[in-house]
Amino acid sequence: MAESEAAAAAQRSAAAAGENGREAAVAGASVLFVGDVVGAIGRDTLLDCLPILRERHAPTFVVVNGENAAGGLGITPKIADQLFAAGVDVITLGNHTYHRREIYPYLDAGKPILRPANFLRSQPGHGACMVEHDGVRLGVVNLSGNVFLRAGRSAFSEVETALGQVSEADHVLVDMHAEATSEKVALGWHLDGRVTAVVGTHTHVPTADARVLPGGTAYITDVGMTGPRGGVIGVKREQVIESLLTQMPTRFETSEEDPWLMAVLITCSGRRHASSIEQVLMPRPAHEL
């Protein structure tokens, strides 16, 4: 009897130690979120910067918006595989999700690649997923704004369903892919205290408002892009200027000038609670020729 009580006590204390360890892992987690990767130059920049950022910050999770990864528009299965092979945990998308047809079946193949949750249910893919590292579960939700973007349903109502799909997650990151700053600011306030982070994407221009909201949700209106700063939100600048000057159809190509990685590092301090959000703006490391 005494022996079995001792064994039960030992089991309880081991379980408590395990639970404490897990709590510590949840509190000590961090997420590197990388803004829209644009074209081959953006992918190469990400692949060059990621090992440096891993060494510097040791993020528990890496989430990347890949909606412009294939030639500036959309993503292909091969590119998604390349990002996953580089250690990206989750890929989020946006209004360019369906530019490449070959990605449609891939979006339904059970991989951690998301399209906005508030697209129509009939459209390929899904908008929420969960990944796990070191016993810590990260839920990721992708949403599209409704102002100036085409999304079949409201981000504000559909986010509840998406959050329900990741209810088991220790941390939740929401990528709100939207044009209007007001929609993103409002979503940050709406979800404050319920998720670890709300990050904005789509404009390709980083904003200077990163902060932790009073309820513990890390927030930024736009993370920016991972691609050529020398262009106009990713496109060769002379082509965009020509288009604006002449008002005539103009060919747009991805610029290769002055590539930077733009990201945020979110540090957690408890379940679904962030202690800091830090912008990471980094030029592509110089190459030995």
Ligand SMILES: [Fe+2]
């Ligand atoms: Fe976009």
Ligand SMILES: [Fe+2]
């Ligand atoms: Fe984009």
